[in-house]
Amino acid sequence: MKKLLLQISGVLFIFLGLFFAVVPGPSLIFFMAGLLCFSPYYPKARHYLSLCQKALTKSCAYLDKKLAR
Numbered sequence: 001m002k003k004l005l006l007q008i009s010g011v012l013f014i015f016l017g018l019f020f021a022v023v024p025g026p027s028l029i030f031f032m033a034g035l036l037c038f039s040p041y042y043p044k045a046r047h048y049l050s051l052c053q054k055a056l057t058k059s060c061a062y063l064d065k066k067l068a069r
Contacts (some may be wrong), residue, residue: 003013003041030058 013034020027032052038045 006040008036010034013037024033028052028059 011034013030017027017030017034019025020030032049035045035049035052039049
């Protein structure tokens, strides 16, 4: 039951991430939430989650530099 709920919420978050990739919005946050739901059961999701975390860290550092000027 827990696995099913995590998978359903993960699919929902991934679809929201895809939607916000087309429409301006927080797509990376939704992708990370979806991958976080999948990560306990799928090792490949953990790998993609770490890639998303690195991308978010880089983008936040870039924005900090731009806004500090």
